[in-house]
Each structure stands twice: as structure tokens, then as C-alpha cells.
Amino acid sequence: MTTDANGLAVDVRGLRKQYGDVTAVDGIDLEIRRGEVFGLLGPNGAGKTTTVEILQGNRDRDGGEVSVLGADPASATRAWRSKVGIVWQDESAPAELTVRETVRHFARYYPRPRDPEQVIGLVGLGAKADSRIKGLSGGQRRRLDVALGVIGDPELLLLDEPTTGFDPAARRRFWELIRTLADEGTTILLTTHYLEEAEELADRLAVVAKGRVVAEGTAAALRDRFGSEAIVEWTEADGRPRRERTGTPTRTVTELAGRFDEIPGLRISRPTLEDVYLRLTGQENAR
């Protein structure tokens, strides 16, 4: 642990950003501890990308305090940049170079880079190392982007919707990669609109909607706090399906057990993180 005393890799208070009349970020607070994987979850247009871009030092803010690795990203130095790895939402590598040439070249920018060959293997591009970037598939390009994000052995990795457009198998492989990096002690901030991804990877997550944090905590805590009711489903004797939302599912089932010998179509479920998420972000009617 180096720069900051409080053990926070990211410390944001009251962050604000306007685009003309539109308020993209409306007073966001974030605390990300060192070594943590933190998920920033929210629908498109919630202000996730703007927030991450401000943390990268790539966008000005209109208000609020921001400290990333103990420094204000608005006045980023080369030394600071060498400790922050960035993976953007859209890929951006020079098309005419090969994977190996590009990764090797980017390694030169950093004081203590990782081994390029090892990083190429880590992102699963070993077989494509000598292919030109223009010949890679979308998923392979994203993995190259991740390679370029981690080649400098960053203390903090900022990933903006890294798996958008991945097929399920590629997404699983990518998750493995993130876990590997996290196990090595890299602090990771990841934005996503995939619930499953946030739940799978993040130690803690914040749900943002309309530029504000509407909930924060572990996935389980969010579920407990915002979704303590259970849903009991069964089929009535006349064949009609019934669905009841209740805080006391056992009582409901006991009552049903008195009416039926075997309750037809019985299903008891807790709200998924997705249910909680949709309710928090005001998209409940989307279901």
C-alpha cells in the first residue's frame, strides 16, 4: 500500500457532470478499497461511463472530490497513469500490427511491465499472437484490449462494460481472467449492465440510475434488503395459475397443504438480483 492512508483505491464524493442541460452524474459517492472488485451496475445512460472516464482522467468534472490512488485524476502524471489500467467500451488498437507487436510495444511505456508473452497467454490470444489485429474477431479484440489494460501491471484496473458483445463461452473465459487478476491483488472497477456478471465477479456493487447511486453493498445484502419477500406460485384446482408475493411463505404453503394433497405446480422463489435491480432502477415494468 502506497499513496493513501485510508486504504481506498478510489474515493469519490459528490461527483457531478453536466452535458448541456443533461445531468449525467448527479452527486455520486464511491469508496473502493484496495484489492477489491467493485461493480458499477446500471442501465444505459445511468452515468456509468462518464463516471469511469472521470476516474481515468479522461473527462473533466463539474463538481465533487475525486481521489484515485491518492491523486486527483484531473491532474494525472505519467507515474499515476502507469498505475492505472484502462479497458474502454470500444476497442482501439492499431489494425496493421500483430497482437505480439502491439502488446510488446505497449509494455515499453511502463516502468515495470508484465511479461508480454505471459499476458498474451493470460487473455487467451496465444494462438493469435502473430495475427494482424484487423483479422481478429470482436471478442478477440476485446481480449487484446484487456491485455493492453493490464500490461503495465496496474494497481487499479478500470473496465467499462468489458464483455458487451461476448458469446457466453467468451464471457466465462473473461470472468476467469478477472478472477485471476483479482487474486493477484489488482483493484478492479467494472461497469456492466449484466447482473450475472456483477454477481459473479464483484465483491461489492453499486447500482446507479439517473446519475445517482441508488443502492450499494454485496449482491446478497442487496437482495436481502430490497427483496425479502418470496414469491409462491401454484396451480388452482380449476387449472388457473396463481402467484402470491408474501413475507411469510411457510404460512402460505401450510395453508395450501391443507387444501391439496399434493400442491400442483408449486414453486417458491426469492426475488433474483435482477428483480431487485429492475425495481431499484425504476424499470420494473420492463418485465
Added chain:
Amino acid sequence: MTTTAVRARTEATAGRLPGAWVLGLHRGALEIRQFFRQRDQVVFTFAFPVVFLFLFASIFHDAVRGAGVTASQLYVPAMMASGIMSTSFQSLGISIAVERDEKVLRRLRGTPMPPTAYFLGKIWLVLFTGVLETAILLLAGTTVYGVDLPSDAGRWFDFGWIFVLGLTACALLGIAISSVPRSAKSASSVVVLPFLVLQFVSGVYISVNSIPDWMLNLGALFPLKWLCQGLRGVFLPDSAKVLEQAGSWEFGRIALVLAAWCVGGLALCLLTFRWKDRRQG
């Protein structure tokens, strides 16, 4: 995640950041490699002046009355000037606009690469391609179209500073114009059209003694006219001075105008250069 899993980073951050000069050399090597892998770029910026020299100098080859030179000989310095501007102005104008649009610049800005290294890389690219282009045109000019290499050292010295000042001024203008196109798709037209017009009014395709004065005066505001004039002064016999607007080579004025464009171009670059386009923040 427990804190014990966090690696001891103090040591890792103690490494020294690599210097801009060394990174500039690496970037230069990479830029050159990228350039020659882009076939359309090579054809567009590199082969055009060579093809045009062949066409013009072969079609127009009569002796120019009273000037002691042939039309073919006139085209050799003209196409060399055009080649210098092509490998600097056009090449940088288009490639930087494309890199900005494709977010390569933003990506570089997100690394600890010093901005100087990027520009050093571009300088190496322009120097390498500019020298190669000029050498090819000069070789063709001397072997095929009867241009004599200067015999005194003074003329070679003139050639040296004209080449360096002209290449620098055009490169800086290329970096400046790269901020104008709004996308990679429009980059070629935004950069090529003014270059094409300049070639007509600066005496590249058409001999200066047949261009209307007002057009030449327009061309005189930009570096290409002076680059052409200087190279004629270096590679043509003094008898050809009669074709010039001023009746002389005007080396002093050429040096002044090109140097002024280097200063002005640098100021323009510093004021307008952007790593991102507006959409990227």
C-alpha cells in the same frame, strides 16, 4: 478479498519511467512498419509523385525556349517538392485523423507514454519516408530525365536546409489539418483537396511561367511554392531563372517563408491538437 492478498506494490512502483527519446525511437520504428503495411497509404502518399513524374515528364519533354532546360527537367524538382509534401502533410494529415477517429490517440493518452514520444515517432516516419521518396525521384530524374546533380557544396547545403525546412513546415501543417476532419472517412478529402489545389497554384503540375500571377500569389502564401522554387534553384541551371516570377531563385526569401511556416505551424499545432474528438470527451 483480504488485504494480505494485495501485493506489496511499493517496489513495483519504484521502477523508472522510460524516457521520451527512447520511446520516440520505438514509436518511429512502429510507425514505419505500420505505414508500409497499409498498401493504400503507400500507394496514395508514396507512389503518386513517382507515377506523376513519369507521366508529366514523359508527356511534356520539349525544350523550354530561352531557359536552357526541358519540360521534363522542370518536372523533377516539382515532383520532389510534391513528394516531400505528400509524405509529410498528406501522410500525417490523414493518418492522425484516422488514429483520432479510431481512438488510437485516446488509448495512447491513457498510458504513461509521454506525448513527445508520439510526435518524435511521427517525425521519424516523415523523415524516413521523405528521404526515401526524394531519393527515388532524384534517381529517376537524373537517370531518365537528364537532371544533373549539383557539383558545388553550396548547392547541396541549400538542398539540405530547403529539404529540412520544407519537410518540417509541411509536417506541422499536416498535424494541424488532422484536427479538421470529423471522421476517418472524410479525412482523405479534407486533406487531399487543398493539397491538390496547392500543387496547381504552386507550379508543380504547371510551369510557374504559365500560371496567372494572382494564382501564384495565392500559392506564395503557402510553403509548397517556395519548396518547388528552392529545388529548381538547386537542380536546374541558372539559365532557368528567367521562368521565375521574380527572375531569380530568391533563396533568402525561401528560407524566411519556410522558417515562418515552421514557427506558425508549430503554434497552430500547439493550439489545435486534440487527443480525442468531441464525442470522446
